[in-house]
Amino acid sequence: MSNELDFDQLLSKYKADPFTYVDIFSVHTGRVSFKAGVGQEVASAGGEWLQILGTALYEINRERNPRIVNAQVNGIVAHINSELEGQFVEAGVKLMTIKHPLKKKEIIEIILKDVLSLFPAPESAKYFFAIDIQSRIDKKGARAVTIEPGEEILTMSLMKRDTPVFYKGERGVIHSIYFKPGLSVGQGEPLLGVCAPEKLPLIQKIITRVKAEWDSEH
Amino acid sequence: MADNQPTPQAVLQRLRRELLLQDASVRYDRTEIVRYGAFVGSVIECHDRLPRAMDHARSLIAACAGSGRALASGTVILADEMSLCKGRFTRSWHAPRGGVWGCMVFANTLLPQWRSFISLTAGVACCEAVREICGAPSCLRWVNDVLVGGRKLAGFLVESYTEALHGEEFALVGFGINVNNISFPSEIQGTATSLCRILGRDIDLTEFTTIFLAKLAFTFGILHHEEARDLRGDGFSGRQGNHLLLDRWLSLSDTLGRRVLYGFDVMTAPQYQAEVMGLDPSGGLILRLADGSVKTEYSGEIRYLE
Structure with a gap:
């Protein structure tokens, strides 16, 4: 990061x-x-x-x-x-x-991917958040949810076989969610972009700057 | 003491009956299938009451690993009633006395490409058991719901579990079959049924469970048998070279050709309507949408529209 x-x-x-x-x-x-x-x-x-x-x-x-x-x-x-x-x-x-x-949103995402820790899909499948994580997201929003290494964060669903997915990475907040419930994600594609809480201001700075610069010149 | 008391010996005896059904016209070896599948039900725990069989299975696996042993693959955990049963997502599953509630622990030794078929085994086994014990016209709805007269008789959910100490991967095959239970929560009154409701009489729960577990053993035997054939380069033993489990699934299903509503979570977030064109070799559902495009889904669920 x-x-x-x-x-x-x-x-x-x-x-x-x-x-x-x-x-x-x-x-x-x-x-x-x-x-x-x-x-x-x-x-x-x-x-x-x-x-x-x-x-x-x-x-x-x-x-x-x-x-x-x-x-x-x-x-x-x-x-x-x-x-x-x-x-x-x-x-x-x-x-x-x-x-x-590239669209503006894609440029922001590409730059953010250099800054965020990406959590990739272990298999081509559909994904949904673990119940506990989903309820925390519903209450506070994803960017207020901190996840820890070893925590069950997602469920991978394939042919009615549900497999818990455990977070491997540094402790951080869920900044970006790259999957949508109901749509398949290919193996290795990012599911989540995670960053340390103290990096959130840097991330926001990137988004603001790219939006401002791109809007003024494109 | 539990009411539902199948024994490993009875399951094995019932499984052996599959050998009597030898048919010279088929390409598969029933003896080999029975040998491959005989691990299912080799240990059976019968409980009067449990919160949830899958949670109990996880505890058993962890406890065994902690004491330097491994839980026997094929261990079946049953309970006459369960208080914390759940279906997919956040759905609850009503599990009062009279049903077959439990799970089978499978130490997952299948190659990755065949793991998706685990979900199909339980549906096929249940559908065959229902037809055998009472002739009820049960059908499979993709992926593995068992319906009779358009109402749901049984549901199955597979959960993977990786034991923390040694990293051994298990598939926990959860089953819920409405047999002699006749009352349902109001939200599923119109969509659920039980064998007792259909037949107007009680079924011997232990006998039904024994047949179901023997059928489950046979379908798991098929999985291993077909995997071995594929590895040898012999091809699959179903019709026209299809995987035998898919063949059996297709022969029991009324999904093909139906107009359906599809959704990853079809109850709360239905996505689109389509016509079912078939199953692909991985068990995926091939759907034709209203605009004529064809899409294959590998997870999610359907409801029939007509």
């Missing part, structure tokens, strides 16, 4: 290039066939329940089981490893890059 942030440098970086570059990797082994081209605009999953699939990016075929992989973010296809077209690849091979335009 960093105490020192060079706001001017950070903000000028995002002003100069208000994009993030999202690498797309093969989801498993198989033969790859690209479905999108360089420069093509791609859309993320849409609809109220994210039921409308994003743009098809590539197909991967393993043992005659073809699987289309769709975009999870919107943007422009910036790069494709075209030499892999029709080739057999291992899982986790970088296939392409999407240039995703």
